[in-house]
Amino acid sequence: MxxxxxxxxxxxxxxxxxxxxxxxxxxxxxxxxxxxxxxxGFGVVFSDRALEFLRADDEALYQYLTPHMETWPDLTIQVNDTKIPITGNGFAATGxxxxxxxxxxxxxxxxxxxxxxxxxxxxxxxxxxxxxxxxxxxxxxxxxxxxxxxxxxxxWRPNRFMWYGTSKVFDSLSLTFRETDQGVFCAHHYRYSPTMSTFLVEVEDETWQRVGFEHMSPEDTIRYCEKVFAKDLDGHPIISNNSYWRQxxxxxxxxxxxxxxxxxxxxxxxxxxxxxxxxxxxxxxxxxxxxxxxxxxxxxxxxxxxxxxxxxxxxxxxxxxxxxxxxxYETMDEKVKALTPVEFAYSYMTRTGRVNHEEVKRRDPGLAAAYEQLHPEVIKVA
CATH class of the missing domain: 3.50.50.60 (FAD/NAD(P)-binding domain)
Incomplete structure (x- = not known):
């Protein structure tokens, strides 16, 4: 054929x-x-489950690709300066x-x-x-x-995002949410090589409008995002690869x-x-x-x-x-203001309906217990 x-x-x-x-x-x-x-773009990421599917379908290709991947066992949700590590969520990434x-x-x-x-x-x-x-x-x-x-x-969804990279090497796949006077900025970031990480910045459309990104040069946009995430980048630069705002x-x-x-x-x-x-x-x-x-x-x-x-x-x-x-993500500003970091991380884990409380408890007993302290009613439901 x-x-x-x-x-x-x-x-x-x-x-x-x-x-x-x-x-x-x-x-x-x-x-x-x-x-x-x-x-x-920069890196691509696979969950452990995704790699299991690949291995089941094609062991040879799995063995060919995985030596070139960075791996880590946990996920981190960070709200401003509070980090919530979540176990039981393995990932791998490569350039x-x-x-x-x-x-x-x-x-x-x-x-x-x-x-x-x-x-x-x-x-x-x-x-x-x-x-x-x-x-x-x-x-x-x-x-x-x-x-x-x-x-x-x-x-076409309203949020705006920009696919960047950085030389800051992160320990895990992380989602960092930072409040500013103009709105919440989210960074999806993970390492994909020993020296580089993906650093995707996402904001609600209203935040994008308030900041005036539409009229900002690529260089000024990078400087603005570096300022927002200064504590997370530790002096490392944000790097563009034909990066631009998208919906x-x-x-x-x-x-x-x-x-x-x-x-x-x-x-x-x-x-x-x-x-x-x-x-x-x-x-x-x-x-x-x-x-x-x-x-x-x-x-x-x-x-x-x-x-x-x-x-x-x-x-x-x-x-x-x-x-x-x-x-x-389209209501992340509202969630950051309304929820504690534990509630926010729990909301993230259960956002699609495919992970219930019992599954949260299986993956990360600590997160489940912390959420139960705030919401004891969830124990009866579970």
Missing amino acids: KIKIIGAGPAGLYFAALMKRHDPSHEITLYERSQREATW RLEMLTLMYAYVEKLGIKIEFQTEITSLDQVKDADLIVGANGAFSWVRSENEQKFGTRCD FPAIWNEHWSFDNVVLMGDALRTAHFSIGSGTRLAMEDAVALFKAFKEKGNEVKAALARFQELRLPPMKKIWDAANISLRW
Whole structure:
């Protein structure tokens, strides 16, 4: 089968590898508009559960990637100067470019061609393919030019965020919330190498407006954020990589394919970064699409229908949880003012409804006990 994949991110790369390993006769080409060494952002993070899924599906790839990851067993919620460590929440992270570089080598060793600095702008350019995969990210033109066929919905959320990095190396995945005269600033930060950390800054839209970020230069924006998080950065700089203020698009498609065209990864649906599952979902998409073809052979339409059938139930659960999570951040100013640090950390842990009091107690008995002291009624409910 001739397979052409638009976008060489985790979804497209992994699907290509799975298909080629299964049947070396497949002719597979990935088209990536960027240079080989170029990428946006800094690190990507996986929960322990996400890595368990990867290991179950592909032990070899798990063993290939994990030596290049930074790991830690806990999560830290910080409200101003009060830190609440939360046990039972393991994570691992690696540099986005490092992961992609490893994946490039992985697929090329299998005989798959990656055409870098090659921008496909029309499906006509790849019309000779038996299968066309749109794996070109949240702003996929494959999807946007065929929204009616895919049944696309896009909900732009109000919060503003900026994806930065820093040379400050943090001990754990942390969420730091700092109150200022203009509003609450949240930093999502974690190390992804021995010398670097991701440092994503998020604010409510009203805070963004009050500060006047719209009219501020990139340099002044960095200086402002460095001042807000001065105690947390310990003199280390905030580093930009084409960083700019964004709003999150919550994207969903009722139909995942038409004819011989299918979407994967962020092109298919976006999951808010607060649940740390974007890369996991992309790679699980690849596994599900591969399994559909393994089951249906080279019957493209049957395989694409099977892909949605297999993948929809587990993916929808995570997507729904991600959307609840992102809305939690949209009222973070109110929560910081109204809740004690313990209540705030507990609210964070239970925000999606997938973690109840018994699960909090299992993961972190100390947090559960501290919350029970403030809210003894929760013991009766549990």
